[in-house]
Structure formats: C-alpha cells, structure tokens
Amino acid sequence: MRFAGRVWRLLVGIKDGLVLVFMLVFFGVLFAVLTARPSPAEVRGGALVLNLDGYVVEERQPVDPIRAFVTGETPVGEYQARDLVRALDAAATDSRIKAVVLDLDRFLGGGQVHLTEVGAALDRVRAAKKPVLTFATAYANDGMLLAAHASEIWMDPMGGTALSGPGGNQLYYKGLLDRLKVDAHVYRVGTYKSAVEPYFLTGMSPESRENYQALYGALWSEWQADVAKARPKADVALAANDPTGWMRAGGGDLAQAALRAGLVDKLASRDEFEARVVKLVGADSWSDKLNGYTATDLEPWLEQLGTPSGGAAIGVVTIAGEIVDGEAGPGTAGGTRIAELLDGALENEDFKALVVRVDSPGGSVLASEEIR
Incomplete structure (x- = not known):
C-alpha cells in the first residue's frame, strides 16, 4: 500500500506540473498575441x-x-x-x-x-x-x-x-394669447429687443427683420x-x-x-x-x-x-454656453464658477497675461454681473 501511495502521489505531481506548464504556455501565447496586435489607442502613423x-x-x-x-x-x-x-x-x-x-x-x-x-x-x-x-x-x-x-x-x-x-423659425403667440384672452405686459428698452416680440406681435417687426438680415446676411456672405x-x-x-x-x-x-x-x-x-x-x-x-x-x-x-510648454505662462478662461447662476460647467457658463476662475487667474503671479474667450449667447443678468 505504501508503494501504491507513492506512485499515486508521483502521478498527481506530474499531472499538476503538466497543468502548470500548459497554463504558462497558454497565457504566454495569449500575451504575445495581444501585445503583437496594435492597440486602438496607439499612434500608428x-x-x-x-x-x-x-x-x-x-x-x-x-x-x-x-x-x-x-x-x-x-x-x-x-x-x-x-x-x-x-x-x-x-x-x-x-x-x-x-x-x-x-x-x-x-x-x-x-x-x-x-x-x-x-x-x-x-x-x-x-x-x-x-x-x-x-x-x-x-x-x-x-x-x-x-x-x-x-x-x-x-x-x-x-x-x-x-x-x-443660416436662420431658423420663430413662433409668435399673440394670436393664441388673444383667443385665450390673456394680456401680456412686456417692458423693454431699446429698438432691437426682439426676444419678447412673440408675445405682442403676430410676425416679425421691421426692426427685427433688419437686425436678422444684417446678422445672417453677413454670416452667409x-x-x-x-x-x-x-x-x-x-x-x-x-x-x-x-x-x-x-x-x-x-x-x-x-x-x-x-x-x-x-x-x-x-x-x-x-x-x-x-x-x-x-x-x-x-x-x-x-x-x-x-x-x-x-x-x-x-x-x-x-x-x-502632450501639453504645450515653453515661454511665459498665459492664463485662459473660457466662457462658453449659456450664462447661468451657480457652478455649472464646463460647456455652460456658471457665473460663480467663472468668477472664481477669473479671481484665481488674477491672483496667480506666474501668469504674464490673461485671455478670456467668450462663446456665449448671454443669459442670466445676475450671473453676468457676477462675472463682470
């Protein structure tokens, strides 16, 4: 019985060794294949x-x-x-x-x-x-x-x-408001304040048309x-x-x-x-x-x-998207967030200049004042 037990242990050891060798070869071949194939995140020319x-x-x-x-x-x-x-x-x-x-x-x-x-x-x-x-x-x-x-x-x-x-469509609500017997009270300053015209007109005013034709005409040209x-x-x-x-x-x-x-x-x-x-x-x-x-x-x-380097440091603050109250962004110009960025950039003594890039249609008056 002792002899049979020794033979059995020997066979089990040989089996375990063969399994280990097989696994090492398998994972070695797998690693070689995976590393040989170019990665999508690789610069290949x-x-x-x-x-x-x-x-x-x-x-x-x-x-x-x-x-x-x-x-x-x-x-x-x-x-x-x-x-x-x-x-x-x-x-x-x-x-x-x-x-x-x-x-x-x-x-x-x-x-x-x-x-x-x-x-x-x-x-x-x-x-x-x-x-x-x-x-x-x-x-x-x-x-x-x-x-x-x-x-x-x-x-x-x-x-x-x-x-x-360029251009688009504009809905005018004056006819609907009249049918519903709703009075719209609008307060505005300036000739070209057309944002509120849909509430008291049924179509574009001459001043608004002139404004849009000048803008879109220039873009189209x-x-x-x-x-x-x-x-x-x-x-x-x-x-x-x-x-x-x-x-x-x-x-x-x-x-x-x-x-x-x-x-x-x-x-x-x-x-x-x-x-x-x-x-x-x-x-x-x-x-x-x-x-x-x-x-x-x-x-x-x-x-x-990588990141561009060399020369004097210049700070860049981007105001992109609609200007809103709070910490919104990036991609939206949160007034509080932009103000903090500006304050931090102005206090940074390493910056030799500050560039403010604006790509925004406007928005909140309070947030705009906070940024200003």
Whole structure:
C-alpha cells in the first residue's frame, strides 16, 4: 500500500506540473498575441482620422454617466476646436502621418468661427503636401464648410448637399394669447429687443427683420466667400443662391448637382473611398475590414502630443454656453464658477497675461454681473 501511495502521489505531481506548464504556455501565447496586435489607442502613423460624430465646440461639456445610464442615450460627441487645430498642425509636420481623413457622416455642425479655424488648419496640412480626404453620405452647411478645405471630397451617390444658409423659425403667440384672452405686459428698452416680440406681435417687426438680415446676411456672405476661396472652381453662387437652377443643372439628382457644381469630387461608396485611402497610406495588415488602412485616431494622437510648454505662462478662461447662476460647467457658463476662475487667474503671479474667450449667447443678468 505504501508503494501504491507513492506512485499515486508521483502521478498527481506530474499531472499538476503538466497543468502548470500548459497554463504558462497558454497565457504566454495569449500575451504575445495581444501585445503583437496594435492597440486602438496607439499612434500608428498612416492617416490621421477625424471621425467627427458630433459638434465642434469651444469648450466640451463633461459626460454625466448616471444620466446616460438612466436615459439610455449615447452622449453626443463634442470636439474642441483648439484640439482639432493642434492635432492638424502637428500632423502637417509629422512624418508618420501621410494623410488626413475626415469622416463627416455623423457630423452635426459647429460655430462658423470654429469651423473657419479648423479649415485654415486643413489648408496648412495641404500646404505640407499631405492629402486631406473627406467622406459623407450628405453635406449640409457646416459639413460643406469643412469639406471645402479638403483636397478630395467624396460623397455617397445616394446622398446630396443641402445648402440652406443660416436662420431658423420663430413662433409668435399673440394670436393664441388673444383667443385665450390673456394680456401680456412686456417692458423693454431699446429698438432691437426682439426676444419678447412673440408675445405682442403676430410676425416679425421691421426692426427685427433688419437686425436678422444684417446678422445672417453677413454670416452667409462669409460662408460663401470661404467656400469659394477654398474651391475656386466650384459654382458656389449657383448652389447657394439659386437652388432651383442648381437642381435643374443636376437633372433633379442632388448628388449629381453637387458633382457638376464642383462641390464634391467623387461619388462613390465608403468601400471605394477607403480603397483610395489604402493607396495613399497603405493597407492595415491587422484589420478585418475589406479596405482597412493604417490609421491613427484623434484621442491617442492628442495624448502623445502632450501639453504645450515653453515661454511665459498665459492664463485662459473660457466662457462658453449659456450664462447661468451657480457652478455649472464646463460647456455652460456658471457665473460663480467663472468668477472664481477669473479671481484665481488674477491672483496667480506666474501668469504674464490673461485671455478670456467668450462663446456665449448671454443669459442670466445676475450671473453676468457676477462675472463682470
């Protein structure tokens, strides 16, 4: 019995040793495979891909994970204009980046000033002899303003461009209030205080119309001038000011109308677009996609750039979004929070200057006074 017990213990030891060796080999091979495959958060060169599935903003709002969980809604993407400009300027001088790709399929827009700054950065990439390519199923005003600065604009043949210009709709409640026999008492100072007009008028006043025509007319003229300068061969005036003639020239096809007007360069599917990028930057041997190309995403690219340094320190305080009372923000200008930032910056002796960036429609009088 002693002999049998020793043999049994020997067999158990051999079994445990083999299991241990097998586990070590298994996890070693697994580690080798995982480390050999490029990480999505790795700078790999090739094409710098800007997948702008949201808005270009002055200051990004923090994501509330609890709200996202409760509502079940995916937060809308926000991309700070200064981050995009910094990423593009670095790509223009970095030998690892061979091209820039803008995916504007889910682009929701941004302020005209911000888009103009990003467009200028795209021009600098092209000036460095690097191609800039964009793709979207359809282009609206803001998407077209960005795409105009690309060397190649691609669009799905089932899509189109919709250039409606700035503006919007305004509801007027005077008729409803009269039917309900409700009297609206409005107190205002100034000629162009149109915010309260819906309560005592049934339509836009001449002064309000003059105000909006001056504002939106200037924005629309600047938009057309920017696009025309970026794409001098495009018939921007026809597309922007004579939509009927523009559609007629395209035979009633929005995609063909955009192509013939020179607003886009190529009508093709996404697979064909990606095949074009492969020719420019090379195929990605790790990708499972049909036309996978070597690419670097925005976040890891910004991460490896680090924080700019050198020179004298300059403080920057951003007032972005509606001005409200309290500590709200970033992305919303909480009066108390902004006032504390300003006080802290003014007391900081390391700052040689202070820049206040304002991108706000206004808001609370009390909060505005607190900031002032």
